[in-house]
Amino acid sequence: MLERRTLWLLAGLAAGIVAGGAMGGLAASFSSLPSFKNRPSPAVELIRRYGCAGCHQIPGVPAARGRVGPPLEGVGDRRYLAGTIQNSPENLVDWIVDPRSMVPHTAMPMTGISEPEARTVAQYLLAH
Numbered sequence: 469m470l471e472r473r474t475l476w477l478l479a480g481l482a483a484g485i486v487a488g489g490a491m492g493g494l495a496a497s498f499s500s501l502p503s504f505k506n507r508p509s510p511a512v513e514l515i516r517r518y519g520c521a522g523c524h525q526i527p528g529v530p531a532a533r534g535r536v537g538p539p540l541e542g543v544g545d546r547r548y549l550a551g552t553i554q555n556s557p558e559n560l561v562d563w564i565v566d567p568r569s570m571v572p573h574t575a576m577p578m579t580g581i582s583e584p585e586a587r588t589v590a591q592y593l594l595a596h
């Protein structure tokens with residue numbers, strides 16, 4: 469009788485260990501699922517939505533392979549935007565919202581992006 473109980477106890481223990489192992493496995497497979505961290509940043513979504521990707525190569529945005537405008541990698545290090553506008557975070561935002569108000573004949577159109585959205589995109593560009 470006592471022996472039986474011990475056996476059950478051992479079986480229970482073993483089951484616990486197996487279950488624990490399975491839980492560990494589950495946790496591991498959950499952590500390999502795309503998490504919030506792996507989601508594209510809001511800036512990347514805006515870059516796609518407003519067509520920037522169709523005209524520019526942009527680091528971190530694989531779909532952005534456009535060659536109509538210059539590649540935007542390291543745009544923060546450039547002295548001038550569009551060859552004429554003094555580069556600054558504010559001017560970059562203004563440019564993204566309404567380039568033709570700054571350089572009337574530029575080929576870059578107004579995309580309809582709002583100022584707060586342009587700020588998000590500018591921050592992203594300045595960090596890449």
Ligand code: HEC
Binds near residue numbers: 536538576
């Ligand atoms: C229809 C094509 C087109 C679209 C869409 C477009 N751009 Fe441009 N972009 C250009 C062209 C062309 C230039 C070069 C302008 C010039 O030199 O006059 C440019 C220039 C720029 C510059 C200045 C780069 C530099 O070094 O002078 C930035 C920054 C920029 N674009 C960001 C964006 C962002 C952000 C978006 C999306 C909201 C966007 N562009 C959408 C064509 C486009």
